[in-house]
Every structure is written in structure tokens, then in C-alpha cells.
Amino acid sequence: MSKYIEVGRTYLKTQLAWRGDVLFHMLFTVTKILFACLLWGLIFEEREMVSGFTYHSMLSYYIISSFLSQLEKSGGISEEITYKIRNGSFSNYMVLPISIEGYFTAMEAGIVLFYLGFDLAAAFIWVFIFRIEFVFVQSGFIFCCALLMVIIGLFFMVQLNYFLGILTLKYEEISTFLMIKNNLISLVTGSIVPLTLFPEAVVRYMKLLPFYYVTYLPSMLLTGRCRQEAVTGLFVISGWCIVMQILIVYTWKKYSRKYDGVGI
Amino acid sequence: MNVIETENLTKTYKRYKKREGIIGSIQGLWKREYEEKNAVNSVNLKIEEGEFIGLIGPNGAGKTTLIKMLTGIIAPTSGRIEVLGYYPNDLKNEFKEKYAVVMGQKSQLFFELTANDTLRLFKEIYGIPEAEYQERKQYFIELFGVEKLMNMQVRTLSLGERMKMELIAALLHNPQILFLDEPTIGLDAIASRQIRGFLKQVNQEKGTTIILTSHYMEDIKTLCGRCVVINHGSKIYDGRTEALFEKYQNSKKITAIFEQPVDGSRFLTDGLMLEDTPHKKVISVPKEKTYQVLQAIMEENPSDISVEEEEIGTVVERIYKGRSET
């Protein structure tokens, strides 16, 4: 276990090495929230409620969900794996006495922990500056469920991206898969079209997919909504993790022998 | 005890033959022709614990492919392979804790961090106890004299400095076998000499078995007691390095300077005149005729004379062609 903790720490340190990126990331978060405040301010000038949200609960939801989606940085994993398999430096991981999936999970944890600090700070600052009456879940149980769901959800995303990455062993080119994944995620997490605009039946199917539980449901739970879905949600996302793990093990067994380690 | 054993080890790569131009690339999307390439061909190898082996051969001979199979990075197409009692491509952690590999062109270090950071990570990955870690690290740092570089961002190091760090990182867990693929590529004379000294000491003091590929014969001659030559994927020589060079290094170069103009043809009983000016003669003679030719030259009272070994490049060319005659 201590090896993975050290992997996480090491990546935390690499993040710190790029101070410029940190600043940029902060600015980006800040402008996003500023923009949301202005936009929702205009909309809520004319009415009290939009789809059951007040101005303050909407902003609370927005701050939480953008906070969570910014933590989700695992897309880099599939890109890094594809790149390294294609140029041959993937062998660097193969010769180390570690589980490669464990390595990437630990790496992601390190990166998430790093951004967690900054994003929390940014969220707090905005809650205070704009004097948002922050709407937050009251029940300790639901809070724990949401927290657990975020952790499992982030792990699922790591698994998914790891899986797509090692598909490079078979398909050489996985950009199509990545494109499908990205579109599916932005659709299901409601960043293209808000989920409340979908017909009831469609949303029911989306609840079967894992992406619903990665940022959308936890944000709803944390703003005190959808509480009846908390426990089932945990089961669904955990089920997906198990399915994904089986897929990963199977794919690795079948295709790791195809790795021909190009490069000098 | 043999730490490495292979029998009829073969690797055939399947490579997609890409046609030229954009049209060819597009056609390649659905119809692909594959070309097979025998990179390693029926190689039998036995290596004992503590040996220092040089693996040489021209570009594309299959050296790197052989090392990749021995470290488990790629699976052999056929044949038997056993390293420390394991089948490498099973990629067992237990096995991976027992060897290390350094490829001159690939880096294990984190470029944004310092060498110390990477070493600490490796300490945890290999589960090295703190006391041993400190002691070994200190030992290697002193051997290389790189104390000052340990806290620099790796991306700011020069090629030679980085290579020293790679070697330290690789040896930290005290591996039984160390695979080195062109560790001195692109390094200057001083750095390569330092690295050679380092490797020699590690081999002698720690008993680490080392397998080294290099295109610099200086590395091979000074370090490797035994030498394996491969060409076109097949082993063409396996034996003592001295004997190999003895066998192929079959002429000497004599340079003589005279005060008076001299006619060179009388020295040329056997051999080749490389340079023939009235005051200077450069002659390549078969090893066994050296004495005779020298005597003939001495009779002309030369003002200066030197006898050199044949140029290493020509010797190597001959070795790779597998012929001992010129």
C-alpha cells in the first residue's frame, strides 16, 4: 500500500512544480463562477423559481457541481496510456513491481487531492463574496452517501479511462472511443442539456448508466435533493466498478501479449 | 548457477506495410498488408550469475528486442526463456523486484521533480527499508560524486548527468541482474569513463550480473569478459571478448618518417601501403609480419616510427561480417 501512497504524493509534487498552471486553473474557476452568478442573476430577476430551484439553491448547485466536475481529471489517463503504448514508453510501467492500474489510480488520487485544495478555497471565497445563502444537505447520512458516491464515481472514471487506454493494445487508434465517451459524459452529466429537460423515460435509462452518479447525483444530494436515490445510487455505481474491473482484467490478459514495445 | 537461459528463442514482429502517399494511407484503413520480421532468430544463451556480458551487433541486429524479451516487456514468439527461474512475460512483481533495466533512450525519472524525489518513490515501490535506502543511496552518490545534483529538477540535468541518475535509480533495490541498453550513447569521454568505472565496481562488489549493449567498443573491451555478437537476429559469436578481438584484429598500422626520401616498395613484402610520400610511409601489415617489416624500415634509419593497433571500426566491421580475413 505504501508504494501507492508514495505514487500519489509524487504526482501531487509534480503538480506543484507547475505553478503557472495552478494560477491559470484558479482564474478559470473564478471566472466560471462569476459568469454563472451574472447569468442566473438575470434569469432570476423575473421569477422566484426555475424548475424548483431558487437563485441561491441554483448557485449552490452550480458551485458544487462545477467543483466536482473539476475534480474529475481522469481523461488524462487514457490519453497518457495511448500515447505511451504507441511510443513504447509504456514499458516503464511494465518493469516496475506494481499493479499498473493501481499506479494510475494513485496518480489520479494525488492529482485530485491537489485540485481539491484549490477548488475548495475558490468555492469558499465565492460563497462569502457573493453572500450566497449556501444550500447544503442537512442529513449526515446523505452527506456520507454523497461523499462515498463521489469517491466511487471518481474511481469508476479512472477505471473507464484505464480500460480505454489499454484498448490501444488491440486497436492502435482509440480516439473514436474517447470521443464517444466524452460526448456521452457531457450528455449524461447534464452539461450539454440540463437533465430536467429530458423526458422522464430517458432520464430513467440514464440512471442505469454510471455517469449519472459521478457528478450530477452527488451535487443534487449535497444540495439536499433526490435523497431517495442515495442508497440505490451507491449500489448502481459500485456494480459498474465491478463490471469495469472484470473488463480490465480480461482485456489485459488477452492483449498484453500484443504489446510489441516499439521504440529503441 | 545460470541466471538466464534461452533455447531457440525467436521473436517475429508483424509490421504493417504502409503504402506511400495519402491514397495509400487511406487504403491502409481497411486493407492492410503485413510483413513479418524475424528480429531474433533461434538464440541459445546461458548466462551465469556475476558475469558481465557485452551484447553487440550492427543496427537492427535484434539486441534491444532480446533485452525486451529477457525483461518481459514483450513476449517471445517461440522458444524457451527463463530468467531467474521465471518466464519474464508473466510480469510477476516478485520477478520484477529482482532485475533492473536502463535504456539509454527512455527515462524512468520524473522530469519535473528532483532525482531525490524519484529515488524516494522507487524506495517505496521496491519496499527498501529506510536504513538500507540511505546507505545505498550514499554509496552510489559518492561513487559518482553527484551530491550537488540530487536536488535539481531532472529536466535541467544534462544527458550524462541524467544517465548517472538513471543508473542510481535502477540499482537502488540491489537487483540481481542489470540490463543496460546503450547507457553511454551520446556521452562524452569523461562521463562514459565514469560510468564504466561505476559499472565495473557494481559488478565486482555487489556481484550483479550485467548485460550491456553498446556500439562503443571501448565499453565492451574494458568491461565485458564475455561477448555475444548477433547479426540479423542470430548469434554469430559467443565467447571471451579478448579472443574475439584477437581473432579479428589481424593487422597493425606502421607509420614511419624519414629525413631522406625513401622508396617504400621494398617494405611492402606483405600488406598495404596506406600513405606513400617520399618522407612518410603508412603501412598496414598482417600481425605476424610486423617484425619483418619493422626490421626493413629500421635499415633506412627512420627519424620517427610508431606501431598502432588496427582501427577498431574496421575490426568491428569484420566481426559483424563474420569473416576473419580482410
Ligand SMILES: Nc1ncnc2c1ncn2[C@@H]1O[C@H](COP(=O)(O)OP(=O)(O)OP(=O)(O)O)[C@@H](O)[C@H]1O
Ligand atoms: N515493434 C516492432 N515492430 C516491427 N519491427 C520491429 C519492431 N521493433 C523492432 N523491429 C525490427 O526488428 C529488428 C531488430 O530491432 P532491434 O531494435 O532489436 O535492433 P537493435 O539491435 O537494438 O538495433 P540498434 O543497434 O539500432 O539499437 C529491426 O530490423 C527492426 O526494424
Ligand SMILES: [Mg+2]
Ligand atoms: Mg537497440
